[in-house]
Amino acid sequence: MGFRQSYRLRLKRKRYLWRAWRKSRELRNVVDRSQNLPGNGIFVFSTLRNEAVRLPYFLEYYRNMGVDHFFIVDNDSDDGSTQYLAPQEDVTLYSTKASYKSSRFGVDWLNHLQHKHGPGHWCLVVDPDEFFVFPFCDSRPLRALTDWLDASSMRAFSAMLLDMYPKGPINDTEYFAGDDPVEASGWFDSGNYTYKRNHDIGNIWIQGGPRSRLFFPDDPHKAPALNKTPLVKWEKSFAYLSSTHSLLPRGLNHNYETNGGEKASGVLLHTKFLSTFATKAKEEVKRGQHYANSQEYIAYADANEENPEIWCKWSEKYINWRQLEVLGLMSKGNWA
Amino acid sequence: MTVGIVMLVHADFDRAAQIARHWVDGGCPVVIHIDKKVSDAKVSSFKATLADIDEIKFSERHKCEWGMWGLVAATQDASELLLQSFPNVRHVYLSSGSCIPLRPVQELVAYLDAHADTDFIESATIEDVTWTVDGLEEERFTLRFPFSWRKQRRLFDRYVSLQRRLRVKRKLPFKMQPHIGSQWWCLTRETLEGVLKDPLRGKYDKFFSRVWIPDESYFQTLSRTHSRKIESRSLTLSKFDFQGKPHIFYDDHLQLLRRSDCFVARKIWSGADKLYETFLRSPEDALTIAEPQPEKIDRLFSKATERRVKGRHGLVMQSRIPNDMWRHGKSCREYAVFEGFDSLFEDFIPWLKRTTELRVHGHLFNQDIVEFADGETMFKGGMSNSKHLRDYDPTGFLRNLIWNARDEHQAFQFGPQDNQSIHWEFATDPNACVAMITGAWLIDGFRKGLPFEELRKTAAKHQKIESTHRDALQSGYANAKSRIWTLAEFLEAPAENLSLVMNDISPGLGRQITEAPKMVDLTGFGAFVQNLKNEGMNPFVLGDFRQDDGREVSEKPARKPYLVR
Structure with a gap:
């Protein structure tokens, strides 16, 4: 990497940090429980809007994994999400009515919160419909992973987004608060992904899966990105660029081996396709607050008119992380 | 103490x-x-x-x-x-x-x-x-x-x-x-x-x-x-x-x-x-x-080290992106590519399926649609038959196909009419076994009875494509196990040649074959070829094809094909 590129990326990073600071004025602190957090605590950062039905399971899932605290930005919910979150003992809650889109889909807000609370901590940035799976997650807590990453001098850990869907039409899959969404939508595509290297910021651009084959069969270039780096040992100078798909400094994106071996990696089970989805898609199209003019949601809303079935006979039923490892979607690397 | x-x-x-x-x-x-x-x-x-x-x-x-x-x-x-x-x-x-x-x-x-x-x-x-x-x-x-x-x-x-x-x-x-x-x-x-x-x-x-x-x-x-x-x-x-x-x-x-x-x-x-x-x-x-x-623990840890250093061959994933696939395994297991066989034999795909254990796809790289085995619209791993999805990353498509069905031996058809973007990919893959009859695709045009002017144009184009591909298979970079005949050479001893191909794919497979696939009726093909020549085209990929029809030629003693490794 030449000096020019390096300097350009540095400026870019500074610009995003500046943006994060500017956008931080849109945040109002509802409850602050961030004092007296353990010095080696693991934190979850999340932005959400109207996710009340998903929150009970979401919080429980990450608590069981060993997360010490949640920093949540509530973007103008009116379904009781705020009321549910505020009394939770391990939640620091912010709220804002500002535009999701102009905060670059929540990234600016979270960059600010991470800048403020994250340095020196392992930070996991996930949406309420994303469930982090890592090697040995059924027998080892998250801290075992972060300790190992520390010992291996690794600062970030990648986990690609794996879209989960139910068998049968989406609208017929009922979901109630507290249910395991992976149980309700337990299927996924195991082997139709494309991997492209972005040499500018060093990340891998992953596309494919059910969204690509159903909603973008004629224009795969537009299919959503699935690469994610949700777990990072945060420092003040770090900044996410677009969602958790990539971040700066660019070395944090380089969590893959180019010499034939495999580094350790995980998966984010993305349980977007539940019965709640159709309403959400319609609403989001109306709001127009999502990436690339909500193109994705428009495609979904169109397809949803017919209440489509994503499932096909080659869909895989989710069992555990070992299955994902065997299928080649994640890797233990040299962690044993 | x-x-x-x-x-x-x-x-x-x-x-x-x-x-x-x-x-x-x-x-x-x-x-x-x-x-x-x-x-x-x-x-x-x-x-x-x-x-x-x-x-x-x-x-x-x-x-x-x-x-x-x-x-x-x-x-x-x-x-x-x-x-x-x-x-x-x-x-x-x-x-x-x-x-x-x-x-x-x-x-x-x-x-x-x-x-x-x-x-x-x-x-x-x-x-x-x-x-x-x-x-x-x-x-x-x-x-x-x-x-x-x-x-x-x-x-x-x-x-x-x-x-x-x-x-x-x-x-x-x-x-x-x-x-x-x-x-x-x-x-x-x-x-x-x-x-x-x-x-x-x-x-x-x-x-x-x-x-x-x-x-x-x-x-x-x-x-x-x-x-x-x-x-x-x-x-x-x-x-x-x-x-x-x-x-x-x-x-x-x-x-x-x-x-x-x-x-x-x-x-x-x-x-x-x-x-x-x-x-x-x-x-x-x-x-x-x-x-x-401590042996068991040794084994566990040496496996982990191997996973980290070598990884799984033929796999590309979020944390394994080899710079140089050639050195780290292009594909995870062997597969077969047939070129020209489905033009020469009427029922080649069903025959191959019937007589072998292979999973036989059609023309996976067909310009219009992906022809998965048995006319399926989707395949293992959730692969779609959309040509756009395939052509977005053709190499990845082939790699995914082999990886997703790594418990099976797969075969697919290929020809100059298909999307050529992966032809170097399998030519350089030691896991590929390629059998090619050059010029056989001309039989399709002959049988369809297309207007001569149109046929003459596409034939010239396809011949060029095919010879480029043949050169790749014969080049110093090629690692695929390949057998190449011109149509004329193949017709000298079709049964024997077919048996050679089968043995390449899996030793002993040639002997198991009891029934031969049905060859298309080539009556008049010689005259058709002559006609092309008269129009000024030189169909050299056919080899030394004579004006009398194919069946007569095949009675002659077989010449040994060459095996390129």
Whole structure:
């Protein structure tokens, strides 16, 4: 990497940090429980809007994994999400009515919160419909992973987004608060992904899966990105660029081996396709607050008119992380 | 007589205290060395928790930097204190705060009683060692290392290369060969006293204090002169990964550790509650004197290292993106490519499916649609038959196809009318087995009876494409196992040639074939070819095709095809 590129990326990073600071004025602190957090605590950062039905399971899932605290930005919910979150003992809650889109889909807000609370901590940035799976997650807590990453001098850990869907039409899959969404939508595509290297910021651009084959069969270039780096040992100078798909400094994106071996990696089970989805898609199209003019949601809303079935006979039923490892979607690397 | 424990501690003091108590409960006195970098507050509270035990002593504190002399100095002082304070100690066991005894302490004592004058210390000459990861072997001793590898890496590296350039070579202060081995040893009182009270110790210490990773060589070398009987192995189960950092044990390793019969294991994750609880319990079973068997654990860790260093061939995923697929496996298993066969034989695909175990796809790279086996619209892994999705990353498409059905032997059809973007991909893949009849695609045009002008144009185009592809298969870069005939050559002995192809795909497959596929009716094809020639095209890919029809030609004796590997 030449000096020019390096300097350009540095400026870019500074610009995003500046943006994060500017956008931080849109945040109002509802409850602050961030004092007296353990010095080696693991934190979850999340932005959400109207996710009340998903929150009970979401919080429980990450608590069981060993997360010490949640920093949540509530973007103008009116379904009781705020009321549910505020009394939770391990939640620091912010709220804002500002535009999701102009905060670059929540990234600016979270960059600010991470800048403020994250340095020196392992930070996991996930949406309420994303469930982090890592090697040995059924027998080892998250801290075992972060300790190992520390010992291996690794600062970030990648986990690609794996879209989960139910068998049968989406609208017929009922979901109630507290249910395991992976149980309700337990299927996924195991082997139709494309991997492209972005040499500018060093990340891998992953596309494919059910969204690509159903909603973008004629224009795969537009299919959503699935690469994610949700777990990072945060420092003040770090900044996410677009969602958790990539971040700066660019070395944090380089969590893959180019010499034939495999580094350790995980998966984010993305349980977007539940019965709640159709309403959400319609609403989001109306709001127009999502990436690339909500193109994705428009495609979904169109397809949803017919209440489509994503499932096909080659869909895989989710069992555990070992299955994902065997299928080649994640890797233990040299962690044993 | 008993065993004394020297314990080096720098973190996780709760766990260290737990282990120290366990040793003492088993009748082993303990001397603890605490890293000087640890804050005084932590040290005093740690000492306070163990203040009730007389058999635990604390030695003078040194700064312990990995790879530096401090660790040896700490060990020396602690050992001296141990030998002085506890005269009933016959063996000294060096361990750390994250070492856990896997077997009852009494078993270790009994085992050492049975080997009263044996020193257990891994100690090998440098020539015999293959495990060093830093590339510094002999130079560990002949260069000087005043800089920390962890914190002053740049200085470290520069000073090493400077010394190399200046051809610095320190002289060893002793005659024997330097030995290296695991840091974790168990020495007899005689040997240890011999080393510590050696009249030349000052000279040795001065030398080793500038050696790289002296804790892996100081005692390993010096015990050679003082020991009566060395068993060159460590009683501590400690495995290192490819970066030279120790593998860590977790709760889910419980059964594995139990069955290993090793005395002590390192390194245990401090959060592994179940391991601490299980192994620090007082023994219930009768004592055994089994020999340690770490093989299973060795296998687990060497597999992990292989996964990290080599990975799974033919797989591309978020954390494996080889720069150079050619070197790291383009595909995960063998597959077959048929070119021209489905034009020459009427029922080639159903026939192939019927007579072999192959999963037979049609033209996967058809310009209009992906022709998966049996006319399916989707395939394993959720692969779609959309040409756009395929053409977005054709190489990835092929790789996914082979990976997703890696429990099957797959075959697909290919020809000049298809998307050619992957033709180099399989031509250079040693897993590909390609059988090609050049010019056979002309039969399709002949049978369809297309307008001659149109046919003449596409034929010229396809011929060009096909010959480019043939050149690729025959080039020096090609790794595929390929057999190439012109149509004329193939028709000289179709059955024999087909059998050769089958044997290439899977040895013995040719013999199993009892029924032949039905060849298309070539009556008039000779005249058709002549017509093309008359129009000014040179269909050279057909070979030496004569005007009389194909069947007559095939009666002639077969010529040997050439096999390109």
